[in-house]
Structure formats: structure tokens, C-alpha cells
Amino acid sequence: xxxxxxxxxxxxxxxxxxxxxxxxxxxxxxxxxxxxxxxxxxxxxxxxxxxxxxxxxxxxxxxxxxxxxxxxxxxxxxxxxxxxxxxxxxxxxxxxxxxxxxxxxxxxxxxxxxxxxxxxxxxxxxxxxxxxxxxxxxxxxxxxxxxxxxxxxxxxxxxxxxxxxxxxxxxxxxxxxxxxxxxxxxxxxxxxxxxxxxxxxxxxxxxxxxxxxxxxxxxxxxxxxxxxxxxxxxxxxxxxxxxxxxxxxxxxxxxxxxxxxxxxxxxxxxxxxxxxxxxxxxxxxxxxxxxxxxxxxxxxxxxxxxxxxxxxxxxxxxxxxxxxxxxxxxxxxxxxxxxxxxxxxxxxxxxxxxxxxxxxxxxxxxxxxxxxxxxxxxxxxxxxxxxxxxxxxxxxxxxxxxxxxxxxxxxxxxxxxxxxxxxxxxxxxxxxxxxxxxxxxxxxxxxxxxxxxxxxxxxxxxxxxxxxxxxxxxxxxxxxxxxxxxxxxxxxxxxxxxxxxxxxxxxxxxxxxxxxxxxxxxxxxxxxxxxxxxxxxxxxxxxxxxxxxxxxxxxxxxxxxxxxxxxxxxxxxxxxxxxxxxxxxxxxxxxxxxxxxxxxxxxxxxxxxxxxxxxxxxxxxxxxxxxxxxxxxxxxxxxxxxxxxxxxxxxxxxxxxxxxxxxxxxxxxxxxxxxxxxxxxxxxxxxxxxxxxxxxxxxxxxxxxxxxxxxxxxxxxxxxxxxxxxxxxxxxxxxxxxxxxxxxxxxxxxxxxxxxxxxxxxxxxxxxxxxxxxxxxxxxxxxxxxxxxxxxxxxxxxxxxxxxxxxxxxxxxxxxxxxxxxxxxxxxxxxxxxxxxxxxxxxxxxxx
Ligand code: DPP
Ligand code: ZN
Numbered sequence: 064x065x066x067x068x069x070x071x072x073x074x075x076x077x078x079x080x081x082x083x084x085x086x087x088x089x090x091x092x093x094x095x096x097x098x099x100x101x102x103x104x105x106x107x108x109x110x111x112x113x114x115x116x117x118x119x120x121x122x123x124x125x126x127x128x129x130x131x132x133x134x135x136x137x138x139x140x141x142x143x144x145x146x147x148x149x150x151x152x153x154x155x156x157x158x159x160x161x162x163x164x165x166x167x168x169x170x171x172x173x174x175x176x177x178x179x180x181x182x183x184x185x186x187x188x189x190x191x192x193x194x195x196x197x198x199x200x201x202x203x204x205x206x207x208x209x210x211x212x213x214x215x216x217x218x219x220x221x222x223x224x225x226x227x228x229x230x231x232x233x234x235x236x237x238x239x240x241x242x243x244x245x246x247x248x249x250x251x252x253x254x255x256x257x258x259x260x261x262x263x264x265x266x267x268x269x270x271x272x273x274x275x276x277x278x279x280x281x282x283x284x285x286x287x288x289x290x291x292x293x294x295x296x297x298x299x300x301x302x303x304x305x306x307x308x309x310x311x312x313x314x315x316x317x318x319x320x321x322x323x324x325x326x327x328x329x330x331x332x333x334x335x336x337x338x339x340x341x342x343x344x345x346x347x348x349x350x351x352x353x354x355x356x357x358x359x360x361x362x363x364x365x366x367x368x369x370x371x372x373x374x375x376x377x378x379x380x381x382x383x384x385x386x387x388x389x390x391x392x393x394x395x396x397x398x399x400x401x402x403x404x405x406x407x408x409x410x411x412x413x414x415x416x417x418x419x420x421x422x423x424x425x426x427x428x429x430x431x432x433x434x435x436x437x438x439x440x441x442x443x444x445x446x447x448x449x450x451x452x453x454x455x456x457x458x459x460x461x462x463x464x465x466x467x468x469x470x471x472x473x474x475x476x477x478x479x480x481x482x483x484x485x486x487x488x489x490x491x492x493x494x495x496x497x498x499x500x501x502x503x504x505x506x507x508x509x510x511x512x513x514x515x516x517x518x519x520x521x522x523x524x525x526x527x528x529x530x531x532x533x534x535x536x537x538x539x540x541x542x543x544x545x546x547x548x549x550x551x552x553x554x555x556x557x558x559x560x561x562x563x564x565x566x567x568x569x570x571x572x573x574x575x576x577x578x579x580x581x582x583x584x585x586x587x588x589x590x591x592x593x594x595x596x597x598x599x600x601x602x603x604x605x606x607x608x609x610x611x612x613x614x615x616x617x618x619x620x621x622x623x624x625x626x627x628x629x630x631x632x633x634x635x636x637x638x639x640x641x642x643x644x645x646x647x648x649x650x651x652x653x654x655x656x657x658x659x660x661x662x663x664x665x666x667x668x669x670x671x672x673x674x675x676x677x678x679x680x681x682x683x684x685x686x687x688x689x690x691x692x693x694x695x696x697x698x699x700x701x702x703x704x705x706x707x708x709x710x711x712x713x714x715x716x717x718x719x720x721x722x723x724x725x726x727x728x729x730x731x732x733x734x735x736x737x738x739x740x741x742x743x744x745x746x747x748x749x750x751x752x753x754x755x756x757x758x759x760x761x762x763x764x765x766x767x768x769x770x771x772x773x774x775x776x777x778x779x780x781x782x783x784x785x786x787x788x789x790x791x792x793x794x795x796x797x798x799x800x801x802x803x804x805x806x807x808x809x810x811x812x813x814x815x816x817x818x819x820x821x822x823x824x825x826x827x828x829x830x831x832x833x834x835x836x837x838x839x840x841x842x843x844x845x846x847x848x849x850x851x852x853x854x855x856x857x858x859x860x861x862x863x864x865x866x867x868x869x870x871x872x873x874x875x876x877x878x879x880x881x882x883x884x885x886x887x888x889x890x891x892x893x894x895x896x897x898x899x900x901x902x903x904x905x906x907x908x909x910x911x
Contacts, residue, residue, distance in 0.1 A: 064900035068423045069369040075195050076111035077101050079202040088210035088246055090164035097192040102152035112145045116189035116196040123158040141193045157193050167859040175312035178247025185427045188239035198365045199470040201236040216245040218321040220303045238364055243320030245308045252278035256289055258299045269308040277332040281350050288351040291385050298358040314821050314862050317349050319356030329785045335714045337786050339754040340721035352382040366470040368427040372419045376439020390718035393607030394652045400582045406433035408500050413872045414911045416498040416525035420473050425904040428862045441585040442494045448537040450484050458483040491535045498525040501586040509573040517564040533561040539583040542574035547603035553580050580606040598639035614657050622666045625685035632692040645700050652722025658729040663835035671876045683836035694733040705730040714752055728758030740768035747772050757789055764797035788826040795830035803837025804844035821863045828852055832870030843884035850888035854895055861899030868905045
């Protein structure tokens with residue numbers, strides 16, 4: 064497969080005014096009839112041939128203006144020569160046959176538990192019919208589905224139904240990647256919504272019979288999302304119905320098809336006994352995310368796939384705003400930054416680093432990444448900080464006004480901000496075009512009552528981009544006096560040069576700086592600060608993010624020093640954390656976040672950034688030792704804290720209750736290190752929610768207990784695969800480093816374990832990859848097992864295999880012996896016959 068370049072973009076040769084599709088569904092022989100109303104694109108001067116994408120299609124017939132023709136076919140396309148085309152508009156009818164039952168790649172039309180469903184983003188529509196499968200070709204779709212299955216759904220509004228058929232009409236022009244079809248024996252959880260201007264909308268969440276009672280939270284999240292988008296962005300829903308379908312076999316989290324969102328069932332179904340608080344928060348965020356795409360993605364889509372961040376970065380930014388409004392902004396911000404660092408900084412720091420807007424790709428599915436999504440959202444957050452909230456709102460209004468119904472670019476996006484503010488954003492655009500996480504060094508000076516902060520930015524080289532330019536960095540800063548009072552409230556410093564100083568006058572004493580408040584830019588802050596200063600900020604900072612960050616930075620320094628030179632656990636850290644833990648004026652959710660130790664992979668990242676080689680075994684030991692020391696330092700207060708939080712309030716998935724549960728479980732985990740799991744065993748037996756059940760089980764496994772509890776968990780949940788994912792993940796997460804690969808091998812190879820299902824595969828292989836000391840065990844068993852299973856999955860589902868292969872993306876960080884083993888596994892993958900282009904691209908990039 065060939066590399067595609069952004070620089071080669073050309074508009075499509077033709078316009079498709081209308082698409083009429085008829086599906087005669089059959090597991091092994093579905094017929095798809097497509098009637099396309101086509102005319103030459105006036106934007107193109109030459110008289111062009113017509114080339115339609117198509118893969119794995121059996122062409123039954125082809126007619127041009129009613130006359131049978133024989134087009135040129137190859138493995139990827141159908142072509143009609145220019146001289147065979149009429150001069151003006153014409154109609155092309157094709158009939159193809161496809162076999163959804165045998166479609167294990169889960170792209171195009173496929174089957175899951177007897178139901179038909181589709182996944183077209185990015186390039187799945189070409190597996191359904193011949194069509195210009197590119198986002199800048201937008202058309203009106205009408206769909207007729209013929210099948211005996213009771214529920215037949217497609218995009219848009221219902222346009223009639225009868226015995227064995229249904230018709231749908233989507234009034235909004237859309238690209239093919241937003242097409243969707245579902246047919247199955249499904250039940251609806253329904254509700255009504257009335258938009259701000261009075262349009263009634265039928266809302267349905269479609270699930271397998273028996274799951275209807277687990278849709279309430281998703282529905283509630285949907286209604287809140289619809290209201291929020293009206294109130295905050297002035298965006299109303301634009302169809303008579305909004306359908307969501309839950310599917311068990313799904314490569315992604317969910318998909319924003321126009322009027323017919325398709326979801327991985329794990330991000331829809333929830334009840335207190337099956338879903339953890341994290342599951343609830345994720346469902347809320349993903350429901351919102353897909354809904355918000357209706358405007359940012361569907362009404363305004365992307366000109367080409369290089370612009371993916373145009374819709375994804377913005378929609379992630381919007382779903383973050385929504386979650387912050389629904390929950391605690393501080394807690395959400397901390398969680399988002401933890402994710403950003405663990406996924407995006409990690410990606411940016413290795414062989415897979417790429418710009419938010421990449422310049423080339425082989426397989427676009429490989430670019431649905433943390434960089435495009437998460438960094439794409441951070442870039443918008445910076446833009447908002449730089450122009451201010453009001454200008455942001457005016458720019459967004461202009462964006463929706465100017466580009467509604469269009470396929471737009473990052474240039475279009477930046478232009479609305481330039482037009483609204485008069486600013487030149489050419490330097491800011493580097494955030495979209497250059498990869499890598501900037502390093503920001505800070506130095507301070509105090510002279511004659513003048514306090515100076517001097518920042519130096521370094522933009523490290525990344526694959527294909529050896530030299531970089533200075534970026535615009537919004538640095539939010541506040542200053543505290545030595546008593547802990549804030550003397551300069553948050554202001555934004557705008558850094559534009561490689562090195563830049565900012566002066567503060569009129570201060571009575573040398574202040575303590577709180578830098579990069581709210582994590583105002585996705586950079587690595589390099590500031591040498593004594594532990595006392597970190598402890599001081601953890602105690603006094605008024606910015607909740609930086610308060611947490613002070614404790615985090617200290618914990619990282621301590622863990623890195625322990626792993627690198629066997630330093631003892633720092634008493635300063637223990638004391639500071641004890642003060643936070645028992646400060647009842649602080650939000651329990653915030654305290655729980657402070658108690659969560661940095662992940663081992665984070666510490667490996669930190670050590671690597673110091674120019675040293677991380678030793679996974681030593682990092683693992685250091686983290687354990689820290690947790691043990693913390694359990695002892697917190698002493699009896701911990702039991703009291705646990706008892707206070709262990710109340711009998713009826714369950715609610717609210718953020719407030721979730722925060723109390725999180726703190727309670729953090730306390731339980733630490734208590735187990737002292738009592739060998741006695742309290743956790745009784746907590747497991749008494750658990751009244753999945754959060755408590757998993758929390759207690761996790762505490763037990765961490766101290767080598769929990770075998771009986773694992774058995775009883777499996778007995779209770781054995782038939783619910785999404786719940787059992789937790790059971791599998793926990794065992795691997797808590798396995799000893801030397802045994803992790805063997806545990807994962809046993810679970811994934813167990814009779815009846817459906818490893819072909821992406822959720823199952825990602826759970827087991829993902830959990831092994833996330834067990835840092837286990838995956839990187841010096842025996843190489845972790846590397847070998849992951850490679851074995853990637854090779855097994857690749858022929859069936861290349862997209863998921865390629866995604867999971869990022870387990871290896873950090874391999875160059877480690878010592879020569881580990882690198883040799885990892886490289887050997889990557890080379891073994893590359894040598895496999897018939898390797899997919901998806902996995903090949905990933906492995907080649909990782910090998911560099
Ligand atoms: N379904 C994916 C998402 O919403 C791709 N669009 O991010
Ligand atoms: Zn999205």
C-alpha cells in the first residue's frame with residue numbers, strides 16, 4: 064500500500080448530488096444496489112475519468128444512464144474512462160454482493176451476535192459499495208433495507224416501513240464515512256427531547272433483549288449533552304430521531320454516524336452492580352463526544368483525513384468542557400492531564416511521534432491517536448486561553464456560520480480566529496505541524512524587589528523533524544508569598560521566543576511561583592525545586608491543578624531517585640501527603656487523586672527524560688516501597704478515614720459519591736498493605752457496587768490474596784463479558800512481573816475465551832502491556848506473548864492488531880538486552896507472510 068501525502072490533495076473529479084442505496088441483507092450474500100446522481104466537479108477544469116473506491120466487492124451489474132457497461136476493475140477501484148462518460152450529469156447504478164458474516168475486520172458491513180452493523184470511518188464504506196470514499200465528497204443519502212429482522216435502522220429520518228423493509232432519508236449531505244446501517248433483534252430504551260426551538264426528537268438506545276434496564280445512565284447523559292450543546296455552543300439537534308445502538312464487536316469506542324451513533328456496548332450499558340464509577344464517567348464522556356460530533360464533525364466535516372484533528376481535537380475539547388461542567392473541573396483537569404501524559408507524551412517521546420496534523424500516512428486508521436485527539440484538544444485549550452473566552456465564542460459562532468455543510472481544514476479553523484481577533488496565528492500553527500513535547504525550563508531571580516522568571520523552551524527532534532522552531536506557549540502563573548497567601552493571582556504569560564523573561568515588581572518578599580497553572584500548555588516543565596517548595600505548594604496553592612501537580616512532581620522525583628540510586632522514601636513527601644489525605648476541607652476525589660501514585664511507565668518516561676535508562680524491576684520495587692511507607696505513615700488515621708467514608712447512602716453515580724468511593728478505596732488499598740487484606744476481604748463480601756467490588760478485589764490481589772474472591776466474581780459475572788474484562792485485567796495488572804506474561808497467556812488461551820472480540824483482546828494484551836515490569840520483564844516473555852498474539856489477530860482484524868501494537872512504542876527507552884529482545888519480536892512480526900499494511904506501517908515506524 065502506498066503512502067498518501069497531505070501536499071498531494073486534489074478535489075474530487077465529480078460531485079455526487081444524491082445516493083440511493085438498497086440493501087438486501089443476507090449473512091453470506093448481501094446485495095447492495097447503489098444509484099448515484101453524478102456530475103463533473105466545476106472546480107476541476109479537465110474532463111476526468113470517474114474512479115470509485117471499492118474493496119472486496121463482487122460486481123453484479125453496472126449501468127450508466129440505464130445502459131449496461133463494463134467498467135475497469137482492480138482490487139481497489141472501479142474506473143470509467145473520461146471518453147465513456149457523458150459531458151454533463153449522469154446516473155450510475157451498481158449492484159454488488161458482499162458477505163458480512165465473514166467480515167472479521169469489523170470494517171464495512173459485518174455481523175455481531177446475529178445483528179448487522181457497519182463501521183465506515185475512516186475507509187470502510189468502500190467495502191460496502193463502489194463510491195468516492197473520501198470525506199470531501201458530501202451527498203444526500205436515501206436508504207432502503209430489506210430483511211426479516213425486526214429493527215432496521217439507518218441515518219436521518221424514518222421514511223416508511225413495512226413487513227421486511229424500512230426506508231430512511233437523511234436530509235443533511237454527508238460524507239460516506241458517516242453512513243450507518245443496523246439490523247437486528249433489538250429493544251429500545253426510549254425518551255423524548257424537545258430542542259430549544261421546539262423541535263421534538265425521539266431518542267432511542269437500542270440493545271440486545273435483556274439489556275434495556277442498563278441504558279438509563281447513557282440516556283441521561285445524552286439528554287444532558289443535547290441541552291449543554293444548546294446552552295454553551297448554541298447548537299441544536301437537527302433530525303426527528305436520534306438513535307444509539309450498542310454492539311459487542313467494535314473496533315473503536317463509538318462512532319458518530321449521522322443520527323445513528325453506534326457504540327461499543329461497554330460504553331453504553333451500566334448499572335451500579337456492573338459499572339464502576341470510572342465506567343460511568345467514561346460513558347457520560349463518550350455519549351457526549353459522539354453527540355457533539357453532530358456539529359463538529361458531521362455538519363462541518365474534514366476535507367481530508369489529514370485534518371482529522373479538526374473534528375476530533377475540537378470534539379474532545381468540547382467533551383472535556385462538558386465533563387468539567389457536569390463534575391468537578393479540577394478533578395476532570397487532573398484526570399485529563401494524567402491521561403495526556405501517559406498516552407500522548409509517551410507517544411510524542413518515541414518512534415511513533417507525529418504532528419497533530421500529520422503530513423503523510425499509509426493507513427489512516429493508524430492515526431486515531433492520542434496526539435490527534437488529546438493533544439488536538441490541548442491545542443484548542445491554548446487557543447482559547449490566548450484569545451480569551453469571549454473571542455473563542457465569537458470564533459466558534461463564525462466557524463459554524465461560515466463552514467456549515469462544508470469539509471474544512473485546519474487553515475479554515477485558524478482563519479476564523481484570525482478574523483475575529485485580528486491576530487496572526489502563523490506561529491501558533493506550529494502546534495499543528497510540529498510533533499514532540501516542548502520542554503520548558505524555568506529559572507528565577509530576585510533582585511531589589513524585582514522578581515524575574517526566565518523561561519527557555521526546547522523542542523526536541525522527532526522522526527522526520529530534526530529541527531523545530533519556538534512555539535507560542537501560554538504560561539499561566541500565580542505567585543504566593545512565603546506565608547502561603549497569593550500575592551499575584553493567575554495571569555497568563557505569552558511566550559513566543561526560545562528564551563524569554565517576565566518581571567514582577569512591587570513584591571515585599573521573594574515569592575513562591577506556581578507555574579503552568581491548570582496545565583495551560585502541553586509541555587514538560589523542567590524546574591528544579593527543593594522538596595520543601597513542592598510540599599509548600601501542595602499545602603497552599605490556590606490553583607487546584609498545581610496543588611495536585613506539586614505532590615505529583617514530588618512523588619515522581621522520589622520514585623525516580625529510589626529507582627536510580629536506592630534513595631529512601633522521602634519524609635517530606637510522606638508528611639505532605641498525610642496533610643492532604645486528612646484535610647477534610649478538600650474534595651475527597653481530589654485527595655484520592657493525590658494518593659494515586661504515578662504509574663511505573665510514567666517514571667520510566669521521567670527517567671528517560673533525565674537521559675538515564677529506566678530499570679522496570681527497580682521502578683516496580685520503588686513504587687511498592689513507597690506505597691508501603693505511605694500506609695505506615697498514614698497510620699491509624701487511615702482506618703478512621705475508611706470508616707468515615709464507608710456509609711450506607713443509597714447508590715448514586717454522582718461525582719460527589721464517586722469521589723468518596725475513590726478515597727475509600729484508596730484507603731482500603733493502603734490498609735491492606737498493613738493487615739494482609741483482612742478488611743478488603745470483608746469489603747468485597749459487603750460490596751454494594753461494582754466500584755467497591757473491583758476496589759476490594761484489587762486491594763486483595765495487590766497483597767497476594769483474593770483467590771477465593773476471584774472464583775466468586777467469576778461465578779457471579781461469568782456470562783457478562785464486559786464485566787469479566789475487569790476480572791481478566793485485574794489478574795494481569797496485579798501479577799508479579801515474572802509471572803504476568805504467563806497469567807495473560809493462560810487467560811487469553813482459556814477455552815471459550817473469545818479473543819477475536821476486540822474488547823477481549825485489548826483487555827488482556829492491553830493489561831499485559833500496562834503491567835510495566837511484567838511486559839518489560841528481562842526474560843522477554845512479555846514481548847514474545849504480545850507479538851505472538853498480534854500475529855494471530857492480524858489476519859482477522861488488522862485495525863485492532865495495529866492499535867494494540869503500540870505496546871512496543873517505548874522499546875528504545877530500555878537497556879541493550881531488552882532492546883534486543885523487543886527488536887527481535889518486532890522483526891519477527893515484520894517477517895510474517897501476508898502481514899496487513901496496518902500492522903506493517905506501525906512496526907516499521909517503531910523500528911525507525
Ligand atoms: N468514533 C471515533 C470518535 O468518535 C472516530 N470518529 O472519535
Ligand atoms: Zn470523535
